[in-house]
Amino acid sequence: MSPSSSEQKTHVWLRDEDRSTERRTALTPKNAQKLIENGFAVTVEKSSKRVCPNADYEAVGCTLAEPRSWVNAPKETVILGLKELAETPERLPHRMIHFAHIYKDQTGWEKEMARFVNGEGLLYDIEFLTNENGRRVAAFGYWAGWMGAALGAFRLLERRAGRNEITKGVSPFESQEVIIEQLKALAAEVDGDLPTAIVIGAKGRSGTGASQCLEAIGMKVTKWDIEETRLLDRKALLSHDLMVNCVLMFGPGLLLANKTHLADAECNMKVISDVSCDPFSDFNPLPIYDAPTSWEEPVIEVARNGAGDAVEVTSIDNLPSLLPAQAAEEFSDQFITSLLKFDEGIEWQNAKAKFEQIRKRADL
Structure with a gap:
């Protein structure tokens, strides 16, 4: 009215x-x-x-x-x-x-x-902007998680296939379906099991989107939330090929990995998609880079893992704009x-x- x-x-x-x-x-x-x-x-x-x-x-x-x-x-x-x-x-x-x-x-x-x-x-x-239960009334979280996982998977799978395309830049995609088709095609270029992935903050909007994206292309996804990060098993965390961080920190208390951890002999991590993307905050649980990546340079190398492979980060701070x-x-x-x-x-x-x-x- x-x-x-x-x-x-x-x-x-x-x-x-x-x-x-x-x-x-x-x-x-x-x-x-x-x-x-x-x-x-x-x-x-x-x-x-x-x-x-x-x-x-x-x-x-x-x-x-x-x-x-x-x-x-x-x-x-x-x-x-x-x-x-x-x-x-x-x-x-x-x-x-x-x-x-x-x-x-x-x-x-x-x-x-x-x-x-x-x-x-x-x-x-x-x-x-939160309601009486402290929950945000509107958020892009699902799409941020979904797109962040897609970019992380894209980089990991193209490295596995001996390609290097995403480092040249990204631009908006037509739809989710187009992205899934591209990722499945990349995955099919190499025989054998797909790389493993872990989503941190898996129960939230972003984590849900990330998990659903990775599962749609057939990747095995380990899902961690508050219970699993309270007493962090970093060895288990870094045994995965891909990490998608969807934890939004409002205070200190969580360190997922720093450069020393990534360089450990038992670290298998190759790509980290930091959906939360908060490098300027003192509460950043991934103090391994100092500025967001961009559409022009979506991926940066931050370390070498235990096998000597590059550990790369993608951390675009307006991920949903790619869809x-x-x-x-x-x-x-x-x-x-x-x-x-x-x-x-x-x-x-x-x-x-x-x-x-x-x-x-x-x-x-």
Whole structure:
């Protein structure tokens, strides 16, 4: 039901992503239409990379605007995006919704918080939009895990087949089915058993996606979660060929492996896909690399294992953008329920409380 004309409509402004490889969106045209039907005003910045065409937003009643014109939007406008912002403007006066990656001591977190505080704005970090049970209301976790496992398996299987293609770069795939076909074809190039894999955090969204991807191509998957990592059997962990880490750390306490462990004589590990991808955090359970990998350079060597084979890491921090259409549609369908309640739902209260907690910690 739409609000009466006397009520102030919330104006949601979907910004173009600053990151050139980010093709996903938090708001599809279908769900933008739901906002409009419920009394919201919706502006959408034109984008040449967003997976949803500009014309589809215009067709459902959105107002189109130029990229980055949000910086001049009225202060009461709510700015919606996905990934972190460019370094300008220095002051952020709006209420903003996106994944900022600054709440776990990541490099530059205090500077980023200062942009909001000095501009008198507010960040609703999507990662901390949680319900009364502490569960996130919307997440890309399944797709991140699925795609991270796919890239790890791709690199491992092509090495097994004597190939070296993925190191030349990656770009978005058409569908899950296409990826599975490619992986099965790679696996079939070499006779014998497939390499072994272990998924850490297997019970979560990301871990579920990772396990299902690997099992779809016929790999044997060991699944570990809190119970198995509480008293870590590192020898068993490193006996696998592939590790997919899906553990999201909010504090210290878990070390999966460092470079010394990887160099141990009994280590068999060859490829690590770090889906959680938090190298800038003090809580990183894989302190073996210092920056995410990229679409241009998706894999880096970090060590040599006990047999002298390379141990490589893939750690792309926007994995679901490699399957942008499927990932965006599922996320937006999860997220629209919360957007329709902005900013009164418990998830918005929780995200605001988290912002205030971090602001006080930064002494701002």
